[in-house]
Amino acid sequence: MAYSEKLLDHYDNPRNIGSFDKNDGGVGTGLVGAPACGDVMKLQIKVGADGRIADAKFKTFGCGSAIASSSLATEWVKGKTLEEAEKIKNTEIAQHLSLPPVKIHCSVLAEDAIKAAIKDFRTKQGSKDKAAE
């Protein structure tokens, strides 16, 4: 399968590999996919005091397209507010990496991972707010 240069670059030089402490209150963790399906993505965001995503990390078990999609997702969410990050569409990821049709689900998974990380962060914030009341 012929992959685009952008995709190969993300596979060869993935951005933001790694993990944050998932128990850190400022961190949101999204874990999506399933080992039996051949792809699992863990995407984490660290939200700053200004409400913007200050940093992001990922780890992915999957094919080259899955690795590249999640690598790109961490790049794109950085500096965005949660509302902005939520608007990232899988189609934009697929288009940017020129994913072949059979690999579109990799970009869907990356979008899901962003949403799951934001949701996790908000849930943590919600419980913290409640505790403060």
Add this chain to the structure above:
Amino acid sequence: MNSITSTSPNLDNRPKLPVYLDYQATTPCDPRVVQAMLPYFTEKFGNPHSRNHSYGWDAEEAVEKARKQVADLIGADEKEIIFTSGATESNNLALKGVAHFYKDRKDHIITVATEHKCVLDSCRHLELEGFKVTYLSVQQNGLIDLEKLKAAITDKTSIVSVMAVNNEIGVIQPLAEIGAICRERGVFFHTDAAQAAGKIPLDVNAMKIDLMSISGHKIYGPKGIGALFVRRKPRVRMEAMIHGGGQERGFRSGTLPTPLIVGLGEACAIAQKEMGTEAERLTVLRDRLFNGLKAQLPDIYLNGDLDRRIPGNLNVSFAYVEGEGLMMGIKDLAVSSGSACTSASLEPSYVLRALGVEEELAHTSLRLGLGRFSTEQDVDYAIEQIVQAVKRLREMSPLWEMAQEGIDIKSIEWAEH
């Protein structure tokens, strides 16, 4: 003459890249095979069925010599060999030909879940026509359970088809035992020997095999040629699929492709002569490869039986690393994967699933095939590349991270998608 092709090492001791490790997919033509074929494209171009001049006679003589070379490799008589376009056609002809001929009395076929797609698909086709097919399961090592075979045979069974060697995991089925069971019950035994012929000793009489499919390009011969052994005593009858001039005992019409047949014959003759030394050499290389990987990588698993296996095959699961992602990391190695992502169907290998390999491990498998032109340098380079890629990808794998933290991956409720 020592046959070394382009996959041989060059002067600075580095292998030619990419290193070819996909010998179960196909093999390069042995240069000796090509040499034998060449005259039959040009000066000896005659139609082997032309009976009136020396062009035809020369071609016919070459075809009959090749027929004998193929027969000798498997202990058959040359009159029992039919040339076809390859093992896919041979398998189609054996199954459909026998099923159709005996359909008035028998309507049952037995085969195995791990057969090649062309056998399984032929059986599916026969099911649509109304035949009943039993797909035997395999044990964890990839071999069939002979008791299950015995239990599956009925007085309506016309043919049992069990492959000699599996194309993905290289395991060798107990052919002689299967042959004995089939002969005793009066059922024909067909074996797809595409991966076995020329690799392991085969004897159609000792093993009581009634039909055997052979492929040219799996044994350093050309693509587009194969053979089907069809036993004469006790006689196997078949309905032809391709009709025409009645060539090949009426089983397979069409002008015989003399150059390809000469190539297949030469490939069989070379294989017969060199099988023993080649198997020894490949076993050493195979063990070097597997031991080299095991020494540097934890959590890797061999799929299929190690002992009852052809020397040139390894199928290894690299836990926590997805197969296609891994293949992208070893661009300088030509291998294949059991991962879903390399197939159009997005399903992991049905062969590995049939062994009971869990889906998550099936996604992490690579097939590493060694052959006549593989070298120690190739193997050492492959070890280096695979180890490097697996280590890098494990560092990126959330599953590896969880495993290191002692989290049981099975305890997590995954959202299957």
